[in-house]
Amino acid sequence: MASTPQRKGAQPGMQVNGVPYRTIFPAEDGRGVLVIDQTKLPHRFEVVRLDTVADAVRAIATMIVRGAPLIGATAAYGMALAARENAGDAFLQEAHRALIAARPTAVNLRWAADRLRALMLALPRAEREGAAYREAAAVCEDDVAACASIGRHGAALIEKARTTGRPVNILTHCNAGWLAAVDWGTALAPIYCAHDAGVDLHVWVDETRPRNQGASLTAWELASHGVKHTLIADNAGGHLMQRGEIDLCIVGSDRIAANGDVCNKIGTYLKALAAQDNTVPFYVAFPHSTIDWTMASGADIPIEERDHAEVLEIAGLDAKGGVSSVRIAPPQTQAANPAFDVTPSRLVTALITERGVCAASREGLETLYPEAAARK
């Protein structure tokens, strides 16, 4: 575990055992990049070092880092690591290709890699490395600021849902917490912001099979921050809504189409259907880097098919305190593992971004991002 303070900015952020942490930050030598290994949580807290663009690609592909904003930040630093290795055009182009191929769905990856590539290719070779590290740091700072702002806008919606006599009950799916971003998170930022402001709330945490990011990451985050929460099977959310036990849903997103369709972790669509059927508000929180203005609707978003072993085997803490996997299906059984689904915008109550809250539609998004509308 790195022992130095991880935060230089003025804003206080999330902590691990009292130490401020971001999910990604430069090593003390200013060259390597340190990330929290999210495949080890909640059982082990480990920070690993990335020294090459290949390390960054591997960290994204194996989900050492995951979550759309954090994948973007890692791609930015991955381009900087590439420039340190070889700042020539060909190497940077290949680094860009490898990074955006690491995972297909989250558009933040392409957004950040594009941003760093464009910056570097416009500069003399000797200036590229330094500029790339500065730009990667700026991508991270922008993300932290965006998530903090999402937190404030979303917290107002949570405040609105307050009634006397019981906590505000919020359902979330997968992990769109600070572990999914650089700090604060997207879906969980409003929860932290409202909690810190004294709002009594309780979070229903979807387990989020097959990789259990709810159980392993969201529950860990909420427990660490002292937020009341209860883990549930992904199957339970609809029933809880029928029983009036959920006041609102907030999820993150891996890609927002220009019409407001929401691509997010597999299973999000089912919860949005249940929310609509029970008149429960369903919010989606994300920074601008998650919007894909080139995608007219969600239908064309590429859906990653991941390793089937993620469905057939489950990892956890064993009786001896080690982490091991067990196989849940008979030997002949095969699996399918689509990692994301698309929730049509008609099921989404509103979108929460760093610029505010808007309708889940092209018109709504263009209200918040008129410069994008102007680019059409």
Next chain:
Amino acid sequence: MASTPQRKGAQPGMQVNGVPYRTIFPAEDGRGVLVIDQTKLPHRFEVVRLDTVADAVRAIATMIVRGAPLIGATAAYGMALAARENAGDAFLQEAHRALIAARPTAVNLRWAADRLRALMLALPRAEREGAAYREAAAVCEDDVAACASIGRHGAALIEKARTTGRPVNILTHCNAGWLAAVDWGTALAPIYCAHDAGVDLHVWVDETRPRNQGASLTAWELASHGVKHTLIADNAGGHLMQRGEIDLCIVGSDRIAANGDVCNKIGTYLKALAAQDNTVPFYVAFPHSTIDWTMASGADIPIEERDHAEVLEIAGLDAKGGVSSVRIAPPQTQAANPAFDVTPSRLVTALITERGVCAASREGLETLYPEAAARK
């Protein structure tokens, strides 16, 4: 493993490694009752012996036996075991109470226990034990015949969904196969019947967290019978429907309200919502013993809350070939575990019973069961 043939009837049924098996059957001594231990599947096939009503209660409560029809059959034999212990009124009343308290949701349990109690209390004490064993056997034979008939009626619906060039793709949730009944199953009976008639089909098997009955029981059944199938996380079904990869859904039920509302394994409601949103037919298959004519709608059906450890820990085959559990959540995290939900009849395309196919409504059910309508 019992080595004797398990089937006396004329109907051929399901087999395990070439040996015909039912899920419950009398031991050779005609006194004990043998059941397949479903907590050990798919990793071990073991038959355990019940000798007392307490054994039967424990087998139901710990889910050695599960599935609404099989719980009913076990309750019937449990009353027979009670009569063998002590055929006095008080003991039988206490046996009845303990059995129906073993699990709250599946109404077949109460139906069978009521049937055996009424039979015995109307007889002289000396005749009760023999009559109870005969009646328990009759409950089982009735269930086998009902499930075979459900299979024929449901297979016709699968036939109707046939198109050229690809298999009929069917989604099922939890296990409503022969392991959930005495033989054949409810939701899976139509699949076996159509498969055996040469219909090319493929089953999407919901894992069914938290107890993974899809992975452990349905996948095992389908693999054993040679039916093509693919295991998916519970989260994936909506996405597959959006992509046109599911032609119909068939699930079982633990209790059907008089208005056609369907109580079934937690998560069923979410799949019914997705089916409606994508115009995919959603069928529910069950025998008459699952209908609760006293329940006007599904809102009042008691929903079992099971041990939270079922959510926090997952059992499977470990690297050494043993069965062990791993914990997926951090130590501070608690869970909730509602075991069933209610799917409103408006989301159900049709009901499949041993008497045919009907609309999911009071009128539909009364068409098939006019004697129940007459009793009102």
